[in-house]
Amino acid sequence: MKRILITGGAGFIGSAVVRHIIQNTADSVVVVDKLTYAGNLASLAPVADDLRFAFEQVDICDRDALKRIFATYQPDAVMHLAAESHVDRSIDGPAVFIETNIVGTYTLLESAREFWAGLSGDKKAQFRFHHISTDEVYGDLHSTDDYFTETTPYAPSSPYSASKASSDHLVRAWQRTYGLPALVTNCSNNYGPYHFPEKLIPLIILNAVAGKALPVYGNGQQIRDWLYVEDHARALYLVATQGKPGETYNIGGHNERKNLDVVTTICDLLEELVPAKPAGVNHYRDLITYVADRPGHDLRYAIDASKIERELGWTPQETFESGIRKTVEWYLANETWWKQVQDGSYQGERLGLQG
Template identity: 75%
Template sequence: MKILITGGAGFIGSAVIRHIIEHTDDSVLNVDKLTYAGNLASLASIEHNPRYQFSQTDICDRAALDRLFSEFQPDAVMHLAAESHVDRSISGSAAFIETNIIGTYQLLEASRYYWNSLESQQKQAFRFHHISTDEVYGDLEDTDALFTESTPYAPSSPYSASKASSDHLVRAWYRTYGLPVVMSNCSNNYGPYHFPEKLIPLIILKALAGEKLPVYGNGQQIRDWLFVEDHARALYTVLTQAKVGESYNIGGHNEQKNIDVVNAICALLEELAPHKPAGVAHYADLISYVTDRPGHDLRYAIDASKIQRDLGWVPVESFESGLRKTVQWYLNHQDWVKQVQSGEYQHWIKQHYQSASV
């Protein structure tokens, strides 16, 4: 197949592209705007492969999208391009509305226009895979329930509301226009090449620098953690095996409290990086509780039984094995870390967490 992938320089997108180039015979066109979190260094291992192409394009630019569809002639689209950080959506929601809603609309229309131009057999084979998040479901506070594919939407943040909007648009384009879509909603991803604004890489890198480790509120928020390479396999499985119109929840079966995640990282660093920064006796001593995020959901947890039952996918990594691989990767790839820690990112971290500290 020829697969057009939006957001392919991001964390999950780059993992999907690496998986496809390394484990299939498919070709990929990576369409990415290259905002602060997009990093082509995450694709260095495959960037010279003849089956890989890159285009720096904003998905809000319809004319550019039409041109790419015409030139590349994809058999499928995997839509991962999104603004994805809750904290950033709270302090600046406009970019989330623009990319996640308007961008998805433009991509759907470009895909529909292209799909309608195809011959019958190609038209039947075409797929539009929309990748979303479990945060669209809202909160599971005071319940032992899990998110299923039929859980009602109740987004809490500008980020999750914009992703919920994009999900609704995709379903509408399937129902109204017949565009052959498949969808998936995932739990929290972690692993190599993760931009260090998210919890796990943030804690790893701050600990190695001897800086305070910011934990929101009391740290009792629960998330289901999914190793990114397991997710990449799942996404390709959904793209190639799911029936049109189906939606799948993808999770790691790894519910963890945030404070337990932080303590687990500290314990691994005690083992793997015993030579600590000056003045640090134990990494866990750096833990610092900060004012909780507005509207912070207490618990997310995914029921991933449908994808296992229908498509045979199960995660390979446990949280313990995946976290060890992740910590070791960051220790071994300080060059990548230095490249992504730009002045803009450092300014945002300083502004956000200093203002939140208690």
């Protein structure tokens, strides 16, 4: 039985990891989360009463608070998911991305290193620092038969991906220089329950049922590899507990789709699941509206996830078709969750157009 410190555990992927660990393992969890606009305690409600769950509202840039947390909880592993995560927001205001993703990761690394250096025996040998990152650090792919592997050179395009690339380099340097037993994972686009509605899939579902325009950036031909968040949570736990320090693992869903196809798939599912449409809407597809493309928009991401499959035995359980159906059904059944999010500061407006 391990105790795992999870930063960003109130976010989309972090909360899926916490729910996975509490509901499927004997391990305990302490969540460290600042609760920015993206953090939501309601996403942890299913496990909040479990005695193996603890929550600390703390900024990962706060070294003193982190020192107290390491001393109090004596974690066996850190899973680092806290980040500013939305590309469009990074275009409007990169400063907080530099602060949290780079300075915050540095601060967490130093706190973990100090704690780890003070350990001995098995506890020290078994300690792990797992950094969760994105395939966006690799830039984009222009040929349809090319895939990101663990050795693809970094070429980030946006302030977000540049800040994540920086944090990946810091983690690898702390492993190489100080021997901190660190691992890095780079994953593709996640989707599924509890996803903040500024991201493509929940935005499209919620706009469609409200009879609002469905914004498609540029011509909608950008390709993303979609990973169901619960498949990702299983993969992350496997890496944190069984991965080899110093290694990188790419995690993808083997589900490449054009953005426009994602939007039309959701429209077609809603025709089936919610045939009674808002006033004035004949077909959900009629709501599709092409809007200005994102500056610097990457064309295609695709992950080669064969290493994690070969070495740790992980494969995704959901196809895009099964995962998107579950996701649409979840949003239809969990209006209370997303209404609370929408009542906050984000009202579904377009972000990331500069100027």
